[in-house]
Amino acid sequence: MQLVRLERRGDVAVLTIANPPVNAIGTAVVAGLASAIDRFEADRSYKALLVHCDGSTFVAGGDIGSFDDPGFSAAPFNATLDRIETLDRPVVASLHGSVLGGGLELALACHWRVALPSTKLGMPEVKLGLLPGSLGTQRLPRVAGIKLALDMISTGRNISAQAAKDAGIIDEVSDGVPLETGLAFAQALISRGGAARRISTLIIPPGGIEADFFATAANDARTKKSFYPAAAAIVQAVQASTLPFKDGAAVEARLFEELRQSRESMALRHLFFAECEAAKVPGLAKDVKTRPITKVGIVGAGTMGGGIAMNFANAGIQTVLVETSQAALERGLGMMKGNYEASAAKGRLTTQQVSQRMALLTGSLDYAALSDCDLVIEAVFENMELKKQICARLGQVCKSGAIIATNTSTLDVDVLAQATARAQDVVGMHFFSPANVMRLLEVVRGAQTAPDVLATVMQLARKIGKVAVVSGVCYGFIGNRMAEVYMREAEFLLMEGATPSQIDGAVESLGMAMGPCRMLDMAGIDVGAKTVIEYGKAGGLPPDPTYRAVVRRMFELGRFGQKTGAGYYRYEGRKPEEDPETARIAKELAGTHGIAQRSEISRQEIIERLLYPLINEGFKIFEEGIAWRPGDIDVVWTAGYGFPDHKGGPMFYADSLGLGVIADRMAHYAATRGNAYGYWTLSPLLQKQAGERKQLIDSKAGTS
Ligand code: T1G
Numbered sequence: 001m002q003l004v005r006l007e008r009r010g011d012v013a014v015l016t017i018a019n020p021p022v023n024a025i026g027t028a029v030v031a032g033l034a035s036a037i038d039r040f041e042a043d044r045s046y047k048a049l050l051v052h053c054d055g056s057t058f059v060a061g062g063d064i065g066s067f068d069d070p071g072f073s074a075a076p077f078n079a080t081l082d083r084i085e086t087l088d089r090p091v092v093a094s095l096h097g098s099v100l101g102g103g104l105e106l107a108l109a110c111h112w113r114v115a116l117p118s119t120k121l122g123m124p125e126v127k128l129g130l131l132p133g134s135l136g137t138q139r140l141p142r143v144a145g146i147k148l149a150l151d152m153i154s155t156g157r158n159i160s161a162q163a164a165k166d167a168g169i170i171d172e173v174s175d176g177v178p179l180e181t182g183l184a185f186a187q188a189l190i191s192r193g194g195a196a197r198r199i200s201t202l203i204i205p206p207g208g209i210e211a212d213f214f215a216t217a218a219n220d221a222r223t224k225k226s227f228y229p230a231a232a233a234i235v236q237a238v239q240a241s242t243l244p245f246k247d248g249a250a251v252e253a254r255l256f257e258e259l260r261q262s263r264e265s266m267a268l269r270h271l272f273f274a275e276c277e278a279a280k281v282p283g284l285a286k287d288v289k290t291r292p293i294t295k296v297g298i299v300g301a302g303t304m305g306g307g308i309a310m311n312f313a314n315a316g317i318q319t320v321l322v323e324t325s326q327a328a329l330e331r332g333l334g335m336m337k338g339n340y341e342a343s344a345a346k347g348r349l350t351t352q353q354v355s356q357r358m359a360l361l362t363g364s365l366d367y368a369a370l371s372d373c374d375l376v377i378e379a380v381f382e383n384m385e386l387k388k389q390i391c392a393r394l395g396q397v398c399k400s401g402a403i404i405a406t407n408t409s410t411l412d413v414d415v416l417a418q419a420t421a422r423a424q425d426v427v428g429m430h431f432f433s434p435a436n437v438m439r440l441l442e443v444v445r446g447a448q449t450a451p452d453v454l455a456t457v458m459q460l461a462r463k464i465g466k467v468a469v470v471s472g473v474c475y476g477f478i479g480n481r482m483a484e485v486y487m488r489e490a491e492f493l494l495m496e497g498a499t500p501s502q503i504d505g506a507v508e509s510l511g512m513a514m515g516p517c518r519m520l521d522m523a524g525i526d527v528g529a530k531t532v533i534e535y536g537k538a539g540g541l542p543p544d545p546t547y548r549a550v551v552r553r554m555f556e557l558g559r560f561g562q563k564t565g566a567g568y569y570r571y572e573g574r575k576p577e578e579d580p581e582t583a584r585i586a587k588e589l590a591g592t593h594g595i596a597q598r599s600e601i602s603r604q605e606i607i608e609r610l611l612y613p614l615i616n617e618g619f620k621i622f623e624e625g626i627a628w629r630p631g632d633i634d635v636v637w638t639a640g641y642g643f644p645d646h647k648g649g650p651m652f653y654a655d656s657l658g659l660g661v662i663a664d665r666m667a668h669y670a671a672t673r674g675n676a677y678g679y680w681t682l683s684p685l686l687q688k689q690a691g692e693r694k695q696l697i698d699s700k701a702g703t704s
Pocket of ligand 1: 273
């Protein structure tokens with residue numbers, strides 16, 4: 001199929017890019033553009049050139065995959081943009097869909113721009129650790145002003161067609177078919193003798209902004225986004241738009257190339273594709289028929305049930321919550337209303353939207369209210385017996401073909417599926433608290449989960465704005481199973497004399513959003529303790545009396561974290577303060593269990609003991625086929641647990657550290673701390689890859 005066509009429509013040459021699925025600009029498209037421009041230049045019978053795209057969107061950016069090519073260069077595309085801009089007859093871009101990155105840069109090199117009302121425009125390169133590398137940092141400020149340009153490029157946010165018109169980025173918003181609206185605009189231009197307009201010739205008026213504007217922006221980038229080199233580079237590149245165009249272009253080119261080769265950008269580009277891959281279910285045909293979901297039921301209107309319900313109301317799906325008492329039901333509905341009203345107070349929702357969403361949320365004390373739901377999710381607290389009873393009732397009450405989902409965070413989905421007596425309809429949907437905010441959704445496929453159930457839930461996840469990752473059945477699935485070993489070492493370190501802030505500070509210095517102690521204090525030490533206790537009942541705990549001794553002691557003492565004002569930290573409101581009581585508890589436990597305390601525990605040791613077992617567990621999860629791809633594990637930990645995305649997630653980070661380093665340090669801790677319970681035993685895959693000096697990405701392990 002021809003990626004770029006040039007066809008005649010009267011005295012307008014129509015250049016069509018057809019490179020599904022998003023018309024990304026790669027070398028072949030650039031070559032097609034160049035030859036189309038050659039033909040347009042040679043044929044003087046054309047009075048104007050119209051640039052548009054086939055498919056669902058105008059160009060949505062440069063081909064991200066091509067940025068890893070050693071020989072990549074933005075120069076050919078940039079030279080083509082210069083040719084377009086210097087054409088001596090008017091060039092019109094007709095825009096639709098998501099006009100992003102290189103797509104918007106292509107549009108800005110044209111002389112005129114018309115867009116459908118639903119068009120979104122943006123420069124999201126910063127989300128990939130990059131900056132616009134095809135003159136976007138030079139043209140956008142010239143046409144939209146420095147401030148809006150810097151805001152759009154620094155945040156990567158999209159703007160609407162109307163906002164783009166108001167800002168002078170596009171010339172007209174008109175509904176219809178992009179080809180026809182573009183042709184109409186071009187023909188009108190020809191008949192009124194419209195000229196070519198070249199943004200690169202515009203001069204940014206000096207003095208148009210505060211004298212310290214860029215200095216402030218640069219300082220903000222350096223202090224608030226210190227893990228993201230693109231933030232400061234973007235300020236420099238946009239500031240260079242105040243120079244002559246060619247000089248600014250040279251600054252942009254240098255900075256783009258530096259960022260393209262940065263570890264941070266490689267990590268973020270890896271995550272972009274990992275998120276796309278995570279949505280795919282190996283072996284499942286793309287066109288498998290999904291089950292319609294028009295009404296959802298939630299059992300339990302507590303923190304999780306209410307948060308889960310809000311996701312569906314936000315997507316316009318009717319949702320009924322079932323509780324055991326009117327008081328609990330009203331508490332749940334009231335909490336949701338309060339959340340919406342808080343969003344409205346911040347201007348994120350209108351009062352009308354609050355009412356619309358609340359109208360979609362109803363409550364009942366009777367399971368019969370679930371009988372017409374297409375999907376029912378149980379979201380009661382983590383107790384296997386209770387969940388089995390509820391699943392058995394749902395197996396009876398839910399209509400034929402309804403999907404039954406459990407929000408369990410660690411329990412065996414297959415056991416719950418059996419309890420329903422319709423295991424083929426059952427799947428795990430593990431939301432992360434707060435469920436209406438956290439993007440991650442672990443979709444747990446049971447042994448008998450029907451393929452169309454999996455496909456339906458994966459499709460529904462996108463609709464409610466979640467990043468879904470499929471997990472097999474094991475204790476804690478992907479995220480919590482890895483978090484378990486991470487918390488294990490955190491608590492050993494506490495008993496050995498490290499403080500919560502030393503432990504949290506160590507991993508937060510790498511970019512973790514929140515260290516283990518603050519994380520569990522927020523999620524609730526009682527929640528953490530109960531999962532450990534349940535796991536013990538299921539026979540899953542190592543026969544190690546010191547295992548998670550701290551969280552169990554905290555639970556006994558009623559120190560549940562933020563919710564009780566004390567946990568690993570003491571809380572004045574939400575602010576964590578070191579609590580001498582925690583050190584006393586840890587010291588007492590150390591004494592009970594004969595654990596030697598140390599006054600000095602290095603930051604490096606804390607980082608290694610927290611992250612290397614976590615990575616090792618990720619290797620096991622991959623080689624056992626619990627996760628289909630290492631990237632799935634990276635998505636879980638960056639979208640659900642605050643692992644730094646500029647490090648690409650734990651598995652990408654392992655490869656960048658070097659598997660040999662991890663293997664050596666695991667062996668060191670096995671030797672110095674003892675390995676009676678296998679805490680430091682390497683996964684066979686990690687052992688193999690490290691031994692062969694290979695990376696994880698070189699392995700073909702795991703099962704599809
Ligand atoms: N390059 C390569 N592949 C891309 C791509 C891109 N820019 N955008 C999407 N895809 C693939 C994606 O991997 C998936 O593939 C399929 O398209 C559908 O994507 C030069 C340097 C456009 C809003 O960052 O935000 O331009 O899995 O499932 O939900 O200076 O894709 O099907 O095989 O996400 O409808 C800037 C990234 C690049 C836009 C559509 N542009 N893409 O969402 O589909 S850098 C971006 C998106 C740049 C210039 C700089 C979204 C979308 P597969 P999808 P969607």
